[in-house]
Amino acid sequence: MASRGKLVLGSAFAVGVVVLAGCGASTDGKAEPATATTGAGSSMAADAPSSYDPCKDVPQAVLDSEKLRRTRVVNDDTSAGVKWRGCAFIRSDGYGVSITTTNLTVDATRSRNFPETTEFTVNGRRAISTRQFDGQYIKEACTVNVEMKDGSLDFNLNNPQSNRDTGSTDSCVLARGLAEKVVPSLPATA
Template sequence: MRQLVFLAISAALALAGCSSSDAGGDQPTGPNGASSTGSLPPDVPSGYRPCDDVPKSVLDSEKLLDKTPDDSDAAGGVKWRGCMWVQTDGYAATIQSTNISVDMVRKKSFRDAHEFTISGRQSISTRQVDDHPEAACTVNAEMKGGSLEINLSNPASNRNTGSLNTCDLARTLAEKVVPTIPANA
């Protein structure tokens, strides 16, 4: 149980990490959440609800259990809607729709950023948590009006996954989840 609590806290820190390197506040981009391509959409993308739409086959393949709703709002209108799952003696994953776009993430210049495409969707992986960068990774995959965000918390103490690269694990999970997003979402 203690490890589960630690994983939940680590996942929350990873979630908060999207804005942690911005000394000015919780905005994912410039003032008031605006990006150079327009302002922040008022809500998360529709058409994919991670808590309901991530297939059981994907969760089973990653041994992800204990679905817990994980919705949050941050200053500037940033929103996340989704759920968190944990792997026994392994990583915790939060899969959420957010009104943060891949372009906004790119412009934040987070460390260890890698861009790639999954099922035709522009995607980026980044390390956004300054105090434990190796144990946390975020993948954002393009959606209309934002992105699907997958946050992994993978402390080195985790017996099954702690020795593995967290961004590799996050990308593997993203490569299983993103193809399940409807083409019009």
């Protein structure tokens, strides 16, 4: 099974290997990926939405304002059919984030009952933020999913407190702020 949740962000993070999302219970102190079930009655599209490519379509002005640089492509699939398509970005001395399209909907994310689930809107689209990481690092990670046709735009952000530039800011505040900057670039039909 692919593990889109594992993202090596180099020496910028004290943790080394950072699990960015989709985590469930832990076993022997190690985070385990969350199952890909989407809840009773929830359906999932066969693939992640292709109407927006985070690797190409996130405006450069947004990346510049957040001091983000692209580090790698993030294309992951789970055996249960969940798919992510996009790119990972990092800010030196700051947070790391994967911005992907996924066939997980806002409703499917809500049905998982992750900690600190908060619903809101971004540029007229339904959105949800969740903490999808168990254990001592739960506050360092936050995922925001913004509604798209047949899925969502997923901002999977990790922000350890040791980061000089952003470590004192809540990861969900950062993820929501980034979503508010990026989502206006989504096509209206996406």
